Structure formats: structure tokens, C-alpha cells
Amino acid sequence: MIDHVDLDRASADALVRARVAAVVNAAPSISGRYPNLGPEVLLKAGVTLIDNAGGGLLHRVRDGSKIRLYGGSVYVGRREVAKGIVQTPESVADQIVEARAGMSAQLEAFSANTIEFLRRERSLILDGVGVPELQVSMADRHVVVVAPGAGYAEDLWALKKYIRHQRPALIGVDTAADTMNKLGFRPDVVVGDPTGIEESTLKAASEVVVPAQPDGYAPGIERVQELGIGAVTFPASGNPEDLALLLTDTHNAALVVTVGFQATLREFLDSGRSGSNPSTFLTRLKLGTKVIDGRAVAVLHRHRRIGLVLLLLAVTVVVAVAVTLLLTGAAPAYSDGATRLWHTITGWVAGLFP
Structure with a gap:
């Protein structure tokens, strides 16, 4: 149970790390002043959020008390001590749109x-x-x-x-x-x-x-x-x-x-x-x-590594073709074809690094 107007992301992340099952906020989690991130974080983590339950909530529930949540109501035993609004991804999204005006x-x-x-x-x-x-x-x-x-x-x-x-x-x-x-x-x-x-x-x-x-x-x-x-x-x-x-x-x-x-x-x-x-x-x-x-x-470093791998692959192909031609004695006969192959491969490699 918290009393936090405009629940921010840092506070929501801390609640998620604490592995809470539900959050009851005495204050409005989105007041409309700006599109804060906390409610979205809680809902994406599967945490139930009951909002705007009233300022007297924290005084009516003692630390360590067993409570029950049902339909937006907070119960201690059979006694309803507070009632708020159950937030959903749709309701939060609508409030965020309105908050952009603030x-x-x-x-x-x-x-x-x-x-x-x-x-x-x-x-x-x-x-x-x-x-x-x-x-x-x-x-x-x-x-x-x-x-x-x-x-x-x-x-x-x-x-x-x-x-x-x-x-x-x-x-x-x-x-x-x-x-x-x-x-x-x-x-x-x-x-x-x-x-x-x-x-x-x-x-x-x-x-x-x-x-x-x-x-x-x-x-x-x-x-x-x-x-x-x-x-x-x-x-x-x-x-x-x-x-x-x-x-x-x-x-x-x-x-x-x-x-x-x-x-x-x-x-x-x-x-x-x-x-x-x-x-x-x-x-x-x-x-x-x-x-x-x-x-x-x-992202940039990963793409750079991919380019280097492709370059090494291209060099390996060129070397393999050259070795094959030399070993088979076909280099003179196929010199023109080898030259064209070389230009094709080097042109392709150059295209990788514009």
C-alpha cells in the first residue's frame, strides 16, 4: 500500500523487484500532469493496481495485516476499509493520452x-x-x-x-x-x-x-x-x-x-x-x-562485427578459388574467368562497406 501521486518508473521498478502481488495506491497513480511511466511498468509485470483508494487507507490498515482485494475494494477480514479503481492496460493508456496535454x-x-x-x-x-x-x-x-x-x-x-x-x-x-x-x-x-x-x-x-x-x-x-x-x-x-x-x-x-x-x-x-x-x-x-x-x-558494434565476418568469408572464398585453380593447373586456361570472378567478389565486398 502506497500514497504516491503520479507513480514514477523508479518506484514501480522497486515494487516489481520486491515481487509484490498487488499495489493499492491511496492517491491517483496518474494525475494528468504528465504521462508518467509507473502504472504501465506494474501492469506489464502482472501486478494488480488499485488506484485512488483514499488518503485514510494507510491509517485503517496496520503493517502485517492480512487483506483481501476484490473488485477494487480492500477488505480486512469481512470489513471493507477502502475502495478504489482497478486499473487495466486500456484505462492506463487512455489516461496517458489525456496526460500528454499536461x-x-x-x-x-x-x-x-x-x-x-x-x-x-x-x-x-x-x-x-x-x-x-x-x-x-x-x-x-x-x-x-x-x-x-x-x-x-x-x-x-x-x-x-x-x-x-x-x-x-x-x-x-x-x-x-x-x-x-x-x-x-x-x-x-x-x-x-x-x-x-x-x-x-x-x-x-x-x-x-x-x-x-x-x-x-x-x-x-x-x-x-x-x-x-x-x-x-x-x-x-x-x-x-x-x-x-x-x-x-x-x-x-x-x-x-x-x-x-x-x-x-x-x-x-x-x-x-x-x-x-x-x-x-x-x-x-x-x-x-x-x-x-x-x-x-x-547495435552499431554488432553490425560492424557482422561486416567483418562477411569480409573474412569473402576473403576465404577468394583464397579457396585461387588455390583450386593452382592445384588443378587450370589457372592459365581460366585466367580470364578468374579475373572476372575476382572483380565480382571484390565489388560485392566493397558494397558491404559504402
């Missing part, structure tokens, strides 16, 4: 917050003032930054061949660093509150960057000090994902591949509802063409 107001509010953030952090965003120095070299290198967004573990695994061939610097943000370490991708840099990151991950990383408040206080710095791990602080009001991106830009990375970041407008607004801030928009603008989504990199 996006303009959300974007206007976000724009105002962005201007205020730029006033506070213009020296950081424009000139990189306050970005800590790192021992890990990123200059002219590819860098992969992994944040704990939706589907990030699968997207990271899809990049394993790219990582093996390009050997980029790896940055793990918050709990995504733990996942990287478990999958065998040792993070070079960990950015986030150390209290939520496993000890083995902190020790495996080459460097730890702890986000700090503008006054310099860094929550969690005591933990890395107790573990005897060196760490630097990064005073700023941006979120850890954006601080990681600013690190790559200030240290002259050639290309920044993002995994677990927001890729669409809906995801961007949904992340804003769950605690993100305007630093994301300005950070993306600052990095510009350096940033590319990890899913696109995985």
Missing part, C-alpha cells in the same frame, strides 16, 4: 528551474569550476557511464564486446557500480553515496567520487575513510549521473557512452518527478555530440 505546464516549470540552477551553478556548468582531479586518465578515450536506470544491466551486458575491444574507462553511478562489478566490469571510477554501495565494489574501483552539498559536506564520506579507501568530493547540487558526465567532459573524454540514462521525453519528465533536477538538461547540452546512448552503440 506536458506543456511541466516543461514550463522545468524551464524555470533550469534557469535558477544555471544561476547557482554557472561556473560549474560553463567552466568546470569545482570538478575534482582524477588519477584515471580519460583524455581522448571512450568512457562508459552506467547509472541504475531501467534495463541498465541488460544494456551493459550488450556492450561487452564493445568494452572488450575499445577498453573504455568505466564509471559506475550509485548501485549500478555494484552491478558492473558483479558482471565482471570493474569500475574505474565510482560516483555516488558510499553508504549504498557494497564494500567490495568500493575497494575494486580505482577512484571513488562522493557527491557533496554546496557547503562541502559529503554524506557517506566517513564510510570510505573507515575502509581506508581514498576518495575525492564533488560539491554541487546536481545528481550523481550528471556529476559523472561532467567528470568525463572536464577530463576530455573523446566519446561518452551512457547506460541507464533517460532517453525519451517521457522518461526525462518521469525522472524529474522522482527527484532529478535541471542539471540533466544543461549537462547534456554541455557534452553535446560526445554523448551517445549505449543501446545505439551496441
